[in-house]
Amino acid sequence: MRAIILFDSKTAGGSTEQLIDSIGLELAKTGAYVEKAKCKTTGDYNFVKDFDVVIMGAPIYYLLVSSQLLGALIQSNLKSYLADKKVALFLTCGSPELMANLLYLPQLKMNLIGNKVLVEKIFSPQQLSDASTIESFIHELNEAYNIENQ
Numbered sequence: 001m002r003a004i005i006l007f008d009s010k011t012a013g014g015s016t017e018q019l020i021d022s023i024g025l026e027l028a029k030t031g032a033y034v035e036k037a038k039c040k041t042t043g044d045y046n047f048v049k050d051f052d053v054v055i056m057g058a059p060i061y062y063l064l065v066s067s068q069l070l071g072a073l074i075q076s077n078l079k080s081y082l083a084d085k086k087v088a089l090f091l092t093c094g095s096p097e098l099m100a101n102l103l104y105l106p107q108l109k110m111n112l113i114g115n116k117v118l119v120e121k122i123f124s125p126q127q128l129s130d131a132s133t134i135e136s137f138i139h140e141l142n143e144a145y146n147i148e149n150q
Contacts, residue, residue, distance in 0.1 A: 004051040005036040008058040008068035016059045016092050019128045026138045041071030048081040060093035065107045073111040089120040097122050118144035
């Protein structure tokens, strides 16, 4: 598997970026090739075509998915390069999981109609550095990817 993690984070080296690094390392342990790229609203995303799976993640700020990731889906060529790609989603937020699933994940998913979402996860602040939660996310991702490719 070749995976790219597209993310947004307001602070370099902050908790979301540390989670992304942990996800990447855990996925690499399974034999996957992993890269990460920080989203820009008007970036060029033609490199996405070189990957089997696109993992997208961002924190929630003021009830919205962080602007650079959401903006990339709306304003750049990212959506066109996501066509027929398998996608995994995660968000970091302090809201209850039910609220996050109802309010925040749909902000991303409405821009991914036609994509196969393999797995989605809301990471609470307590789970950002929890190895077993990260391992579980990667395990679910790998299982879903393998099922899709049989």
